[in-house]
Amino acid sequence: MSRVRIDELIAPGIAAIRPYEPGKPIEEVERELGPALPAGGVIKLASNENPLGPSPKAMEAVRIALAEVNRYPDGGTFSLRRALAASYAAHNVREEEIAVGNGSNEILDLLVRTFCGPGDEVLAPAQTFACYKLSAQARGVAYRDVPRGPDYAYDLDALARAAGSRTKIVFLANPDNPTGVYANVDAVRGLMRRLPDSVILAVDEAYFDYVTAEDYPDMLALRKERELTVALRTFSKIYGLAGLRCGWAVGPADLIAYLDRVRNPFNVSALAQAAAVAALGDGEHVERSRTLNREGMGVMTMELQRRGIRFVPSQGNFLLLDVAPRTGIEVFAALLQRGVIVRPVSSYGMPHHLRVTIGTPEENQRLLAALSAVLGVK
Numbered sequence: 001m002s003r004v005r006i007d008e009l010i011a012p013g014i015a016a017i018r019p020y021e022p023g024k025p026i027e028e029v030e031r032e033l034g035p036a037l038p039a040g041g042v043i044k045l046a047s048n049e050n051p052l053g054p055s056p057k058a059m060e061a062v063r064i065a066l067a068e069v070n071r072y073p074d075g076g077t078f079s080l081r082r083a084l085a086a087s088y089a090a091h092n093v094r095e096e097e098i099a100v101g102n103g104s105n106e107i108l109d110l111l112v113r114t115f116c117g118p119g120d121e122v123l124a125p126a127q128t129f130a131c132y133k134l135s136a137q138a139r140g141v142a143y144r145d146v147p148r149g150p151d152y153a154y155d156l157d158a159l160a161r162a163a164g165s166r167t168k169i170v171f172l173a174n175p176d177n178p179t180g181v182y183a184n185v186d187a188v189r190g191l192m193r194r195l196p197d198s199v200i201l202a203v204d205e206a207y208f209d210y211v212t213a214e215d216y217p218d219m220l221a222l223r224k225e226r227e228l229t230v231a232l233r234t235f236s237k238i239y240g241l242a243g244l245r246c247g248w249a250v251g252p253a254d255l256i257a258y259l260d261r262v263r264n265p266f267n268v269s270a271l272a273q274a275a276a277v278a279a280l281g282d283g284e285h286v287e288r289s290r291t292l293n294r295e296g297m298g299v300m301t302m303e304l305q306r307r308g309i310r311f312v313p314s315q316g317n318f319l320l321l322d323v324a325p326r327t328g329i330e331v332f333a334a335l336l337q338r339g340v341i342v343r344p345v346s347s348y349g350m351p352h353h354l355r356v357t358i359g360t361p362e363e364n365q366r367l368l369a370a371l372s373a374v375l376g377v378k
């Protein structure tokens with residue numbers, strides 16, 4: 001029996017998609033290493049997760065919510081939106097201005113699904129977070145990226161100039177992943193002023209809570225200076241809830257209402273909602289996580305410098321290392337043999353780079369020792 005070739009059925013754009021490469025799970029690497037497993041086990045510094053774990057308050061909330069998972073979750077995420085509005089009352093965030101998603105990833109995808117059709121275009125800086133492009137491609141929407149300045153610095157003038165009559169959404173990760181660079185308040189204001197009014201500016205602030213730069217803009221405040229501006233945040237990073245999947249966005253209420261029409265009815269699990277509400281109320285855990293990252297970043301940058309390993313200064317919880325003339329893949333594989341999982345970024349057009357997450361002090365030392373051994377530096 002002959003069968004239609006599946007690639008003849010595929011919707012436009014899908015065939016060109018290169019699947020997102022997630023960080024390797026610890027269990028998989030442990031299995032692969034088998035008897036060669038190092039004494040300290042396997043550590044994962046590949047997905048910019050919180051090495052401290054989730055807030056104890058969030059874990060307790062999940063335990064309680066578990067007893068009711070026979071019920072569907074609150075499809076309107078009422079308690080979480082109320083808690084978010086209360087937490088950000090200083091910025092006048094209203095409940096109807098908040099969208100909650102299965103990770104912020106779902107929300108950026110929803111933005112594309114809701115607002116882009118054939119002939120529209122999504123625009124973003126080159127070599128930025130892969131999911132903007134993936135979402136555009138999955139909808140058959142054109143994706144265009146705009147070159148950066150030296151040392152991966154954002155060129156927001158170029159981004160503003162590139163926006164044309166087809167541009168529907170501009171994505172800006174601030175700070176950026178995988179480079180760790182950020183755009184300062186003047187640069188973002190310039191972009192907001194210069195983008196055509198009809199363009200949705202989506203500023204992805206997944207790493208907001210790690211930023212130390214004083215001229216970093218908070219989009220919950222700045223969004224009031226421009227109509228079609230959306231800020232995206234997540235519980236996956238400093239809140240330590242990546243495995244539960246919960247992110248949120250703040251934007252004009254009418255725009256948010258359209259996302260609500262398109263999303264799946266129960267897109268955020270009951271456990272994720274309960275954990276997120278509790279995590280929001282655990283400022284101590286956030287503060288501890290922030291301090292751990294700041295100290296770890298200080299140690300890592302000093303030790304990398306001492307070893308002559310180049311890196312891009314970062315405002316996130318990760319660093320982009322330049323391991324030239326070695327390839328990122330080669331060094332990634334060698335680190336894996338030593339039980340350290342990091343992230344090669346060749347798919348971002350960076351064949352000689354690796355992204356490493358800041359871990360606990362012990363994890364950072366393991367990484368440094370492994371890097372020294374693999375790169376032959378002291």
Ligand SMILES: Cc1ncc(COP(=O)(O)O)c(C=O)c1O
Nearest residue numbers: 103104105173177206234236247
């Ligand atoms: C810039 C950026 N945006 C969004 C996300 C996705 O986060 P979430 O887990 O909320 O989907 C990530 C995750 O790595 C990220 O780096």
